[in-house]
Structures are given as C-alpha cells and as structure tokens.
Amino acid sequence: xxxxxxxxxxxxxxxxxxxxxxxxxxxxxxxxxxxxxxxxxxxxxxxxxxxxxxxxxxxxxxxxxxxxxxxxxxxxxxxxxxxxxxxxxxxxxxxxxxxxxxxxxxxxxxxxxxxxxxxxxxxxxxxxxxxxxxxxxxxxxxxxxxxxxxxxxxxxxxxxxxxxxxxxxxxxxxxxxxxxxxxxxxxxxxxxxxxxxxxxxxxxxxxxxxxxxxxxxxxxxxxxxxxxxxxxxxxxxxxxxxxxxxxxxxxxxxxxxxxxxxxx
Amino acid sequence: xxxxxxxxxxxxxxxxxxxxxxxxxxxxxxxxxxxxxxxxxxxxxxxxxxxxxxxxxxxxxxxxxxxxxxxxxxxxxxxxxxxxxxxxxxxxxxxxxxxxxxxxxxxxxxxxxxxxxxxxxxxxxxxxxxxxxxxxxxxxxxxxxxxxxxxxxxxxxxxxxxxxxxxxxxxxxxxxxxxxxxxxxxxxxxxxxxxxxxxxxxxxxxxxxxxxxxxxxxxxxxxxxxxxxxxxxxxxxxxxxxxxxxxxxxxxxxxxxxxxxxxxxx
Numbered sequence: 295x296x297x298x299x300x301x302x303x304x305x306x307x308x309x310x311x312x313x314x315x316x317x318x319x320x321x322x323x324x325x326x327x328x329x330x331x332x333x334x335x336x337x338x339x340x341x342x343x344x345x346x347x348x349x350x351x352x353x354x355x356x357x358x359x360x361x362x363x364x365x366x367x368x369x370x371x372x373x374x375x376x377x378x379x380x381x382x383x384x385x386x387x388x389x390x391x392x393x394x395x396x397x398x399x400x401x402x403x404x405x406x407x408x409x410x411x412x413x414x415x416x417x418x419x420x421x422x423x424x425x426x427x428x429x430x431x432x433x434x435x436x437x438x439x440x441x442x443x444x445x446x447x448x449x450x451x452x453x454x455x456x457x458x459x460x461x462x463x464x465x466x467x468x469x470x471x472x473x474x475x476x477x478x479x480x481x482x483x484x485x486x487x488x489x490x491x492x493x494x495x496x497x498x499x500x501x502x503x504x505x506x507x508x509x510x511x512x513x514x515x516x517x518x519x520x521x522x523x524x525x526x527x528x529x530x531x532x533x534x535x536x537x538x539x540x541x542x543x544x545x546x547x548x549x550x551x552x553x554x555x556x557x558x
Numbered sequence: 559x560x561x562x563x564x565x566x567x568x569x570x571x572x573x574x575x576x577x578x579x580x581x582x583x584x585x586x587x588x589x590x591x592x593x594x595x596x597x598x599x600x601x602x603x604x605x606x607x608x609x610x611x612x613x614x615x616x617x618x619x620x621x622x623x624x625x626x627x628x629x630x631x632x633x634x635x636x637x638x639x640x641x642x643x644x645x646x647x648x649x650x651x652x653x654x655x656x657x658x659x660x661x662x663x664x665x666x667x668x669x670x671x672x673x674x675x676x677x678x679x680x681x682x683x684x685x686x687x688x689x690x691x692x693x694x695x696x697x698x699x700x701x702x703x704x705x706x707x708x709x710x711x712x713x714x715x716x717x718x719x720x721x722x723x724x725x726x727x728x729x730x731x732x733x734x735x736x737x738x739x740x741x742x743x744x745x746x747x748x749x750x751x752x753x754x755x756x757x758x759x760x761x762x763x764x765x766x767x768x769x770x771x772x773x774x775x776x777x778x779x780x781x782x783x784x785x786x787x788x789x790x791x792x793x794x795x796x797x798x799x800x801x802x803x804x805x806x807x808x809x810x811x812x813x814x815x816x817x818x819x820x821x822x823x824x
Contacts, residue, residue: 345719367725375721386713390586393768400712403705404721412705436767456720 297359298323298460298492299344304353306339306516314339314516316353323459326486326493328503328524331513332536337496338382340513341464344494345377346370375404378458378491380449380466388438394448395433398424401455423451427481443474450481454489461485463495467502479504500528505548512536528552563792569681569689570784570802573742574754576693578780579700580738581759582773583731586711591645592629592735593755598652599625600740601748605659605670618743622736625652630729656748676747676799685745692741696734700773703727708769750799754780757806761813765820779809 299321306314314336321327321344329337342348343355346362355362357373365373378401401423402416424433427447432440437448446466453461463482467475483504486493497503503510503524510527512520514536520527527533528543528550540555584593603621607614629645660670700707706727709717717724742751758779759772766772787802794801 342719347715347719368723371721371723373721374719377720379716379719381713381715381719385715387586387588387711389763390711391763391766391768391772392708392712396708396769397712400705400709400716401720403709403717406705408706408723408726409702434767453720458720462719 296323297321298357299494300356301343302354302356304343304350304355306336306343306348307351312516314343314350316340316343316518319511319518319521321460321492321494323492324490325509326504326507327495328500328507328510329494329496329513330498330500330503330510334515335513335536336516337513338464339516340511341462341494341496345379345462346374371404375456376459378453378456378461380446380453380461380463382464383469386449388445391436391438393434393436394429394440395420395424397437397448398451398455401452405456419457420451420455423455427451441474442470443477446470446474446478447481450478450485454485454491458491460492460494463493465496465498467497467499475499475502500543501549501551503550524550565683565686566681567785567788569686569745570788571781572686572690572693573746574758574780574782574784574802575777576689576696576738576780577742577746577751577754578758578776578778578783579693579696579773580735581755581757581780582762582776583700583707583711584735584755585759585763586772587714589641589645590752590756591642591649592732593739594752595629595645595649595652596622596625596732596736597739597743597748597751598649598656600736600743602652602655602659603740604743605656605663608670609659609662615740618740619737622740623733626732626736627729630725630732672744672747676743676745676750681745685741688741689745692734692737696738699730699734703730707731711769746802747799750803753803753806754783757810758783761810764810764813764817779806779813783809 297320301316301319304314304316305312329340331337339348343350346355346357349363358376360373362370399412399417399420402412402420406412406416424430427450429444429447429451432444437445440448466482467478470478479502482493482495483506485491486506495503495507508524509522510524511518512527512532519532519536520530525543534541542553542555544551544553584590599621600618603617603619604614607617625648629648660667663670706722709722710724710728714724714728739751746754759776761779762772762775766775783806784802787805788798790796790805791798791801
C-alpha cells in the first residue's frame with residue numbers, strides 16, 4: 295500500500311511543555327487506523343497535526359509526499375481538499391439554522407474553485423450522500439433540530455460529499471447513546487469497506503473501533519507507546535502502563551472491549 | 559417633508575441594511591466583539607485624524623484596516639487565549655486610545671463626542687454615496703464567496719482542515735468589515751453600530767430556516783430598525799441613536815418570543 299501521510303521527528307511544544315512527540319509514523323492508503331489513549335494523551339493534537347491545523351514546533355508532516363510546512367497557504371489548501379475532517383462538537387456552531395442539505399453541500403466547497411458556485415452535479419452528489427445515510431426525510435430541517443446521532447450522520451455525509459482520500463474523525467461517538475454509537479461506527483466501517491477511504495479515528499472506547507480497524511496507535515503523555523496490530527496492542531503491557539491498571543481484552547460480536555481487571 | 563428628510567431616511571436604511579448583513583457573519587462566527595473592536599478603532603482613527611489635522615476619512619480607514627489585520631491573526635486552535643478575550647483586550651486598548659485622544663483635544667469636543675452616538679441628522683450626500691458603495695461592495699463579496707463564508711460560519715476549523723481558503727476569505731471579510739464600520743461610523747456612531755450589527759442578525763438567527771433566509775431577514779431587520787427608529791425619534795422628538803438601538807432590541811425580543819411560542823405550539 296502506498297503511503298499517504300507521514301510524520302517524522304515531530305514535536306509540538308506549548309508553554310515550554312511537550313504536548314506531542316512522534317519520531318516516526320506512516321499511514322498508508324486504504325488503512326483504518328485507530329488512535330487511543332488516556333485523557334490529555336495528545337490524540338486530538340496528533341489528528342490536528344496530521345491535517346495541518348497545528349504546526350509542529352519541529353519535524354515534518356508529509357501529506358501525499360509533500361511537506362505541509364514548505365507549502366504556501368494556497369497550495370496547502372489545495373492539498374487539504376483530500377481530507378475529510380469531523381471535529382469534536384465544540385469546534386463547530388451547531389446552533390446556526392443551516393438546513394441539512396446546506397450543511398452537506400459545504401463538503402463540496404473546497405472541491406469547487408473560489409468564485410465558482412456549486413452546480414447541479416454537486417447537488418446530485420449531496421443528495422446521494424443524504425439518501426445513503428438515510429437522512430432524506432430530514433434534508434429541509436435545520437441541523438440544530440436534529441438529534442445528536444443524526445447530526446453526526448450529517449457531518450459524515452458532509453465529509454463524504456467532499457470525496458476525500460483520508461477521513462479524520464475526532465471522537466465521532468462522544469455524547470451519543472450506545473445505540474447511536476454503534477450505528478455511527480457501523481456507518482464508518484461500511485464507508486471504509488465500500489470506498490476504501492483511509493480512516494484515522496480517535497476514540498476513547500476501544501469497542502467503538504470497528505472490526506476493519508486492524509491497526510491502533512496508543513498515545514501516552516504525547517508519546518507513541520505502541521503502534522501496530524490492534525489485538526496485540528490491546529493485550530500489551532504498554533496499554534496497562536498507559537492506563538495504570540490491569541487490563542483484559544474481551545472480544546464480542548467482532549468488537550474489542552477492554553476491561554479493568556484490577557477492580558474486577 | 560423635504561428632500562433632506564428622505565436623504566436621512568435613505569442613509570439610515572442603507573446603514574441599517576449593510577450593518578445587518580455584516581452582522582450575519584459577525585454573530586454567526588460568535589464574535590460580536592469584532593464589530594465593537596473595529597468600530598472603536600475607527601473612532602480612535604477619526605479622533606487622531608482631527609488631532610493631527612489630516613483627512614478625517616484616512617484615520618478611521620487606516621486604524622480599522624490595521625485592527626482588522628491584527629484580529630485576523632487571532633486564529634482558533636493556534637493560541638491558548640480565547641478569541642473573545644483577545645478581542646476584549648484589543649477593545650480596551652482602542653477605548654483607551656480614543657479617550658486619550660479626546661483628553662488631548664483643545665476647544666469644543668462636541669464633534670468627537672458625536673462619534674459615540676453618531677448623527678444621522680448631519681448626513682451629507684457624499685457620505686450617503688460612500689456608505690452605499692461600501693455596502694454594495696460587501697454584497698458582492700458575500701455573493702462571490704457565499705460557499706466559503708458558509709463553511710467559515712459553521713466551523714473555521716473544518717474550513718481550514720478541508721482545504722477551504724479560510725485565511726484568505728476571513729482576512730478579506732475583516733478588511734471589508736473595517737471599511738463598512740469606518741464609513742458608517744460618523745452616521746451611526748461607535749456605540750449604536752454595535753446594536754445594529756448584533757440585534758438584526760441575532761433576531762434573524764432566531765426565526766429563520768436556511769442561510770439565505772437569515773441573510774434576507776437580517777438585512778431587512780437592520781433596515782427596518784434604522785428607519786423605524788428614525789421615524790419614532792422624528793415624530794416624538796427623541797434622540798435618534800437611542801431610538802434606533804431600542805427599536806432593534808425590541809425587534810430581537812419579538813423574534814425570540816416568536817421562536818419560543820412556535821416551539822411551544824409545535
């Protein structure tokens with residue numbers, strides 16, 4: 295598989311403290327990579343560094359073989375058209391009265407050049423993704439009137455309407471009930487299978503990483519403690535070191551659950 | 559009623575419409591402080607132009623352009639300082655510079671104090687032309703960059719991460735924001751302009767569905783606030799600025815109540 299994203303000798307420092315230090319990390323095309331770790335481990339920072347939202351203090355981030363720091367803002371924007379990004383809820387304004395169709399159509403913005411309006415073809419793609427995610431009946435409703443799960447589906451439709459090569463998801467299931475959590479992860483799994491889009495997904499819960507996720511990166515205090523086969527990492531000593539407890543991995547219906555054995 | 563009356567009405571309508579439209583983006587980006595920061599920069603600019611004896615249009619345009627560019631550097635996720643806190647600090651600096659300028663002035667200060675509340679009644683044909691042209695420039699900008707502006711409103715982080723030319727459009731927006739506020743300042747006033755930016759847009763966001771509806775509603779609400787406020791002040795012989803502020807606030811209260819009623823009945 296061809297490499298589409300790589301980090302080399304990356305360090306992010308803030309107020310004299312190292313938030314993230316990654317010696318070497320590659321993501322290959324068509325991979326599904328899960329990023330796990332404790333609170334404050336640097337998961338979101340890593341995701342933001344990958345898509346160029348945070349400029350590392352040192353090191354290089356290569357997207358499609360090009361160093362993001364070397365590119366002008368204009369060229370960087372052109373390269374980032376390939377990234378579909380779903381941030382945490384605090385990073386978007388869900389209170390604006392955008393209709394669901396308007397929101398999904400935002401995914402086509404970077405596909406079309408500046409000063410160009412979206413055309414019929416764009417709206418066909420938008421309607422197609424709305425239908426695919428089962429939101430047709432809601433298309434004229436405002437985003438703010440949708441339930442949390444439906445909002446997440448709408449954000450996935452927006453990202454997919456962009457026809458991305460990499461989909462970056464920052465805890466897409468937080469604040470959802472357990473049924474919605476599984477629905478959303480099943481949608482992401484299905485999209486990955488159907489489109490072969492590369493997925494990088496930050497998750498607090500290992501059970502939310504779908505069965506197609508074969509690789510996981512474990513972060514602890516800004517460092518990569520383990521990176522590799524998901525089942526090996528979830529059974530490793532490093533995981534116990536990161537969470538400071540004894541952990542057992544259980545498999546149920548294709549999902550991997552981590553259980554704190556120290557309290558069992 | 560003479561032609562001057564209609565000129566004032568027209569000036570008020572244009573100022574209300576352009577600040578109403580501008581407010582859609584300022585309120586939508588949850589940064590109402592941008593408006594007050596830039597308008598106070600323009601106010602400081604006007605005062606220092608008078609003090610230094612240079613063209614009174616040059617000062618506010620330069621000051622608001624510099625402040626717009628400085629505000630452009632306040633980027634989400636790049637600093638630990640909340641954007642609104644940075645804006646508040648900037649606002650304090652501009653307010654300090656304004657009052658320092660007022661303190662340094664000799665003779666009558668009525669012209670300068672008029673900048674706080676504006677003076678629609680002293681409108682001239684040339685200023686009406688200027689605010690109309692700047693308003694039209696902003697409309698053209700909003701139409702041309704409509705798709706990018708929508709993503710910026712929803713999330714600047716998403717815009718930046720997914721290849722929308724976020725910095726370019728945002729800086730252009732701030733520059734035009736500075737221009738609109740600088741040219742409207744003598745008519746609308748540094749304090750009143752804040753209410754014309756926030757109230758009509760906030761009212762439109764309460765009751766509208768869809769971005770286009772918000773744009774039309776905020777522009778019309780802004781225009782109506784200025785015209786109705788002016789008529790109230792004219793017929794009841796009350797201060798114009800105060801009437802416009804109160805009318806725009808009442809407009810917001812009506813739309814917020816309407817939304818609550820609609821929610822209760824549905």
